[in-house]
Amino acid sequence: MINYDDTIAAIATPPGHGAIGIIRVSGSEALAIADSVFVPHRGKKLIGRKSHTLTFGKIKSDAITIDEVLIGLMIGSSSFSGEDTVEIYCHGGKVILQQVLNLIVQNGARLAEPGEFTRRAFINGKIDLTQAEAVSDLINAPTELARRAAVSQLEGKLRQPLDEIREELINILADLEAEIDFPDDVEDSGDEKQILIDKLNKICEKTNYLLKNADAGRILHDGFQIAIAGKPNAGKSSLLNRLAKEERALVTDIPGTTRDTLEVDVNIEGFPVRFIDTAGLRSARGKVEQHGINRTKKTIDSSDMVIWVRDISKNPPQIENILPQEIKEKKEIIWVWNKCDLPHKPTKSFIEKLNKLCPQVNICALSGEGISSLHNLIAEKLSKKKNIADDDVVLMRVRHINLLEKTADLIRNSLKTLKSNALAELIVMDIRDSLKAIGEITGDITTEDLLDKIFSDFCIGK
Ligand SMILES: Nc1nc2c(ncn2[C@@H]2O[C@H](COP(=O)(O)OP(=O)(O)OP(=O)(O)O)[C@@H](O)[C@H]2O)c(=O)[nH]1
Ligand SMILES: [Mg+2]
Structure with missing residues (x-):
């Protein structure tokens, strides 16, 4: 199991030569570790500087200069990962980047696993699982249409309607459980059942709306x-x-x-x-x-x-x-x-x-x-598959599509149960399962194995 309390580092730019190569360091010791190899051109060390600032200086190993660099600071919850983060903008040569990374590791950082910066952002509550997945989908977007869908998911356009559905299901569940536990206290106006049917129908409409572009979304993601x-x-x-x-x-x-x-x-x-x-x-x-x-x-x-x-x-x-x-x-x-x-x-x-x-x-x-x-x-x-309006949410991952289809099936089932006047307990079971499915999409309910699987597809340094 991965430790999330330590400080991680990775080269964040693709292999090969380029104008700039970036090393990312994230964790509670990020600033101290960077300070141990960084000599600023002017002024104070990194610790004590403000968040979202750039500092020019040299990376040194003992007295030997490895590279002249700029360092970007993002402190605490204002960073992408939600932890103190240092980004070292080096010249983009593979020998330079490997040397700087080695120095950072020798001074206390651990090499990051694929997607670990994003996984930490998720663990620290900066983003939900759909947004974490969108980061990878955005990087890998093969076409403009796929990029648009990924960026809107990253902005939380899938998370919002899922949160709304979740909230409505929780309210319905609370009402049903009150009816089961305290049947005498719950006012029975006769309209109760119809109100519940309307609420569940509305949720069905929402899931159908989200699923309407699933076919196109799957193609955008998988080709x-x-x-x-x-x-x-x-x-x-x-x-x-x-x-x-x-x-x-x-x-x-x-x-x-x-x-x-x-x-x-x-x-x-x-x-x-x-x-x-x-x-x-x-x-x-x-x-x-x-x-x-x-x-x-x-x-x-x-x-x-x-x-x-x-x-x-x-x-x-x-x-x-x-x-x-x-x-x-x-x-x-x-x-x-x-x-x-x-x-x-x-x-x-x-x-x-x-x-x-x-x-x-x-x-x-x-x-x-x-x-x-x-x-x-x-x-x-x-x-024919592409009926996507600009503000449409497009589900792209089979994982999301399957879980939302499962949610929709469970809601439809609870509607059937309700109409057949069956026991409230049976409806409660379906609503609970649908809440679980929604929670698995957003990552409110998850397992280490699932997270390992999702993040292993990411690149190192993201
Ligand atoms: N006259 C004519 N010849 C064609 C045309 N298209 C392909 N050929 C010729 O048909 C032969 C086979 O073409 P390929 O593209 O290799 O056919 P293939 O279906 O890939 O063949 P296999 O890989 O052996 O199954 C070649 O000599 C081509 O030049 C065409 O439109 N007109
Ligand atoms: Mg051939």
């Missing part, structure tokens, strides 16, 4: 994965290169060129979309190809959509067998006819029948013709 699959030589890799606007995948006229999966990330309508080129599906010729085909099947399984590429110059199979087993169960399929520069083999009636199964796009990966139509079709499908 939308599209597998490019089909028979060997259909032109899958050529299509991937077109979508990537660069020669990423190897293209040859030998069937079975692609063995491994290859990923390309593209921003479509503000959504992070990952296209994955795969090995062509056929009866494998050898061990390596078999591995590639197994990988293709796994990729198809884990994808949100499949682009099925087919060479239009080849005779199509029977319409009954047109959708191969591997993609039949997929909800989202786009059929791409490639090599449209060559003579077309499928008949008009075949195309019409296929249209009933999935949308079709004609392309020529060689010239790039039709790629914009394919792009637009994907954009159109994605924009």
